[in-house]
Structure formats: C-alpha cells, structure tokens
Amino acid sequence: MHSDGVDYGALVWSDDLVLGIEEIDTQHQEWIALVQAYERAVRDGGSAEEVRRALAAAVAYTESHFADEQRVMGEAGYPFLDDHIEQHQLAWERVHAFDGKGGEEDLRENLADFLPQWLMLHINTADRQFARWLRGDDETPCAAAAVEGRVFGNIPV
Ligand SMILES: [Fe+2]
Secondary structure (H helix, E strand, O other): OOOOOOOOOOOOOOHHHOOOOHHHHHHHHHHHHHHHHHHHHHHOOOOHHHHHHHHHHHHHHHHHHHHHHHHHHHHHOOOOHHHHHHHHHHHHHHHHHHOOOOOOHHHHHHHHHHHHHHHHHHHHHHHHHHHHHHHOOOOOOHHHHHHHHHOEOEOOO
C-alpha cells in the first residue's frame, strides 16, 4: 500500500473514465493497458528483462500521450494548459527518477505502485477538468479541482 495511505483504486479501464474526447479516451485505454502490463510483470515476478521492456513501453507511451494531450488542449485554447503541463512534468520527473537503466528492483516496484494510482487520479481530476471546460459546463471552481488533482501524498501532482 502507499505511504500516504490513500488508494485511488485499481488501474482498470471503465466507462467512468470516459471524458468524451475520442482521441484522448482511445489513448487513455491504450496507456492503461501498457501500464497494467508493466504492473503485472512486476507483481507476477516477471524476469528483469520482461519488467524492463514493459516499463520502457509504458514510459514511451506516457511521453507521446502527454504530448498529444497537450497539443489537443493547446489547439482548443485551454486556459489552464500551463498548470496541466506542470502536472505532467512532475509525474514525468518521478517516472524518470525510477527509470534508471540499472536493475533497481525496489524502485520499479515503487513505480508500479505510483504510476497506476497517479494515472487514475490524473484522468479523474485534471483531464476531466479539461473535458468539462471543453463542453462548457465547468461549474467546478478550477482552483478547487486543481488542488484536488495535486493531492498525492506529498507529491504535488
Ligand atoms: Fe493529462
């Protein structure tokens, strides 16, 4: 379990995660599948090579997904894009802190804990805030949503 004791739920795709933006929803499904594969490789005691390969695939997809999502937001003129990019960057830095090329198993296990939880939280808060804004029904005070999206232990993402 997580050091902060907060559980944002198992990493499972469901209709609850649908934002109504087709390109992003499709990518979120693929992203979740890749992170699940990584999580499974760690949990099921996959070989170091299997774990490394699954992590590399998840990390590569994370990078291209962040870029695509930021492009969609930029094209839409999303006013909170800078804040969203910052959230992506903080997660990205944390992922790379674990993505050492050495075989540091405990770090990979730690990441297998962090990444699925961060992903569920991020989709359900920051990404959903964008979807609401895009639909024009963002009644949620953005500051409140942003603060909610940043709660992850003491990690400001
Ligand atoms: Fe995002």
